[in-house]
Amino acid sequence: MLVDHFPLLGLRLTTPRLELRLPSPEELAALADVAAAGIHAPDTMPFLVPWTDRPPAEVARGVVQHHWQTLGQWTPDDWELDLTVFHAGEVIGQQTLSARHLAVLREVRTGSWLGARHQGRGLGTEMRAAVLHLAFTGLGADEAVSSAFADSHASRAVSRKLGYQDDGVERRVIRNSLTVDHRMRLTRKEWERHSRVPVTIEGLAPCLSMFGVPV
Structure with a gap:
């Protein structure tokens, strides 16, 4: 079976309302559809790379290509885990956990996006709590970092709710304008x-060497 050669396919996180895992091809298509339907208002840009500033069909294709690219480039010293998020069996967004030299630095980074119609219900907090549990409990991380622009109020609120502290700022050029990126550290x-969120992890043991964690 494919999971025997690529055990990340068997990794699954569950919370009271959500399931996070790698998607099947059909579920990846559904994720692409969610992104194409809209993630944020047109007059804002919450991402360092403005990948949503494209026609819907190109946004959808980019989601698929990025998913394949991150898995194809995976190494234990440099990885990005893009988990599809499910609520009541429906694809609603993506939660990312990434790290470089995790065994030495013990630091992870998080990022995420939710389809516009799924926002404002506390799901963003729950899905980030799931990967933080994976990082701290399952992978032995010591710290997690994230960042959000000054006008990304929901993302910054999630970080504060989960215990992140301010970690400085960086000046960025987004859409040819100055944007201040606020770093946060947990x-x-x-x-x-x-x-506070109960999280269950399944299928982690076979994946540890892929995350660069000593077995």
Whole structure:
């Protein structure tokens, strides 16, 4: 079976309302459709790479290509896990966990997006809590970092709710304009203090060497 050669296909995170895992081809198509239907208002850009500034068909194709690219380029020292998020069996968005030299640095980074009609229901907090549990409990991370632009109020609110602290700013050029990127950092201690969402991890053991974690 393919999962025997690529065990990440068997990794699954569950929370009270959500399931996070790698998608089947049909589910990847559904994820592309969600992105093409819209993630944010046209007058805003929450991403460092403005990948949604394209026609819907190109946005959808980009989701598919990026998914394949990250899996194809995976190494234990440099990886990006793009998990599809399901709510009541429906694809609603994507939650990313990534790291470089995790075994040495013990640091992960998170990123995510939700389809516009699924926002405002606390699902963004729950899906990030799921991958933080994977990082701290399953992979032995010491810190997690994230960032959001000044006008990305929902993302910054999620970070604060989960215990992140301010970690400086960077000046960026987005759509040919100055944008201030606010970095945030979550330590293991603060994660333990703020962790409230129950998370179940399945299929992790066969994946540990792929994450660069000593078995």
